[in-house]
Amino acid sequence: MPAPALTIDRVSKRYGPVVALDEISFEVGPGELFGFVGSNGAGKTTTMRIVLGVLAADRGEVRFGGEPVTLATRTRIGYMPEERGLYPKMRVLDQLVYLAELHGLDNTRAHQAAEGWIERLGLRERRRDEVQKLSLGNQQRVQLAAALVHDPALLVLDEPFSGLDPIAVDVMSEVLREKAATGVPVVFSSHQLDLVERLCDRVGIIQKGRMVACGTVAELTDAAGSRLVVSAPEAAPGWAKELPGVRVVAEEPDRTVLELDPGVDDQHVLSAALATGAVREFRWRRPSLAELFRNVVTGSGE
Numbered sequence: 001m002p003a004p005a006l007t008i009d010r011v012s013k014r015y016g017p018v019v020a021l022d023e024i025s026f027e028v029g030p031g032e033l034f035g036f037v038g039s040n041g042a043g044k045t046t047t048m049r050i051v052l053g054v055l056a057a058d059r060g061e062v063r064f065g066g067e068p069v070t071l072a073t074r075t076r077i078g079y080m081p082e083e084r085g086l087y088p089k090m091r092v093l094d095q096l097v098y099l100a101e102l103h104g105l106d107n108t109r110a111h112q113a114a115e116g117w118i119e120r121l122g123l124r125e126r127r128r129d130e131v132q133k134l135s136l137g138n139q140q141r142v143q144l145a146a147a148l149v150h151d152p153a154l155l156v157l158d159e160p161f162s163g164l165d166p167i168a169v170d171v172m173s174e175v176l177r178e179k180a181a182t183g184v185p186v187v188f189s190s191h192q193l194d195l196v197e198r199l200c201d202r203v204g205i206i207q208k209g210r211m212v213a214c215g216t217v218a219e220l221t222d223a224a225g226s227r228l229v230v231s232a233p234e235a236a237p238g239w240a241k242e243l244p245g246v247r248v249v250a251e252e253p254d255r256t257v258l259e260l261d262p263g264v265d266d267q268h269v270l271s272a273a274l275a276t277g278a279v280r281e282f283r284w285r286r287p288s289l290a291e292l293f294r295n296v297v298t299g300s301g302e
């Protein structure tokens with residue numbers, strides 16, 4: 001039987017006068033790694049807290065496998081809250097066993113699961129330490145273990161990568177990929193767009209409580225149109241500004257990134273570049289997710 005999908009269906013939420021979510025909708029399929037990105041205050045944490053049921057939506061519905069999320073469904077979710085939710089004075093192993101038991105595992109299975117994740121996440125030497133005595137990165141590894149220890153059917157992680165060193169980023173990425181490969185929908189928020197671009201099957205960009213773009217990175221960047229990268233080292237700054245149908249996206253010391261209106265011949269741009277002197281680079285490329293994100297955010301008036 002295929003694993004269930006997570007559906008967020010027209011969910012709205014206000015905090016007093018602040019509209020945090022405005023009919024946000026998206027779906028995370030079985031085995032899909034979904035990256036949730038947006039500016040500070042866009043509504044990511046609010047969405048995740050509603051999925052978890054720690055916060056109630058004003059309107060709309062969250063479904064898992066087509067059914068509204070209930071208390072029973074919630075015990076099957078692995079959650080990594082932004083504010084992190086560990087007991088500072090409890091030892092790593094005891095904490096994980098306790099959390100696994102809280103989710104219904106018997107003591108033997110809870111120990112097995114806790115030891116398994118401790119090993120997998122490189123925490124063996126820290127297993128008898130109090131959580132508060134660990135570095136922040138290691139606390140985050142424990143937090144991930146806490147989200148995984150009861151073998152959840154859905155993973156929801158609020159900025160799991162923030163503050164991790166590159167090795168820990170690799171471990172976290174691998175674990176999320178593996179988990180998704182078992183059929184579990186995985187949704188996580190992040191401001192590290194290069195990472196999201198590399199890791200995710202699909203990406204959702206949220207802006208002021210609305211989903212403004214959603215799809216695979218290829219779909220989103222294709223829709224945004226390609227960029228022309230030109231390196232003309234002898235050209236004066238602003239050399240491309242007056243070319244008809246051409247918009248300068250970025251001007252770096254030795255490279256200019258351009259967007260061309262439909263129908264504009266790139267060979268005219270090449271001629272203009274050559275008129276300034278040598279041209280060392282002239283190529284089309286897709287925008288990165290970070291560029292796309294800036295476009296979306298600027299386009300909606302931020």
Ligand SMILES: Nc1ncnc2c1ncn2[C@@H]1O[C@H](COP(=O)(O)OP(=O)(O)OP(=O)(O)O)[C@@H](O)[C@H]1O
Binds near residue numbers: 019039041046047
């Ligand atoms: N408890 C609260 N009371 C009042 N307003 C809140 C509360 N929590 C969030 N908000 C507001 O709701 C909006 C969405 O916040 P949310 O924390 O969901 O954004 P976010 O995308 O997770 O941001 P960040 O990337 O900074 O973590 C913001 O305008 C925020 O100020």
